Amino acid sequence: MPSEDLRAYSDIVIEHFQHPRNAGVLADANAVGEDRNPVCGDHMKLMLRIEDDAIAEARFQTRGCPAAIATSSMATVVLTGMSVDQAAQLKRQDFVDAVGGLPKAKIHCSVLAAAALKKALASHSQSSPVGRSA
Numbered sequence: 001m002p003s004e005d006l007r008a009y010s011d012i013v014i015e016h017f018q019h020p021r022n023a024g025v026l027a028d029a030n031a032v033g034e035d036r037n038p039v040c041g042d043h044m045k046l047m048l049r050i051e052d053d054a055i056a057e058a059r060f061q062t063r064g065c066p067a068a069i070a071t072s073s074m075a076t077v078v079l080t081g082m083s084v085d086q087a088a089q090l091k092r093q094d095f096v097d098a099v100g101g102l103p104k105a106k107i108h109c110s111v112l113a114a115a116a117l118k119k120a121l122a123s124h125s126q127s128s129p130v131g132r133s134a
């Protein structure tokens with residue numbers, strides 16, 4: 001990947017890009033969502049361990065630009081400890097705000113975190129006995 005000029009990014013983006021939190025595989029995840037940006041090909045996998053309707057642990061694997069890595073990392077921080085209901089309310093803009101904003105041309109990069117979260121929560125409700133109709 002060509003190196004990218006980081007000067008357009010907030011300090012929070014740069015910090016999370018250079019020191020991502022919760023990167024890697026969550027072996028005992030019970031909710032997993034993946035998304036790929038069709039334009040640039042960047043990809044995110046979000047893994048959650050949900051216990052008692054709250055997110056006990058979150059990890060991510062992202063191949064992408066600094067904005068994608070930073071919003072992925074911040075998403076795991078924001079999500080940890082959050083109730084599933086609260087997490088389901090989060091929108092793309094919440095992740096943009098959490099990293100101190102993104103340059104206009106990079107707003108689309110935050111879609112990965114929001115879309116992967118939506119898919120992860122859907123995967124959990126499908127596998128949860130509570131979510132099934134009898």
Ligand code: FES
Pocket residue numbers: 037040041042064065066067068106108109110112
């Ligand atoms: S350029 Fe692909 S997610 Fe940022």
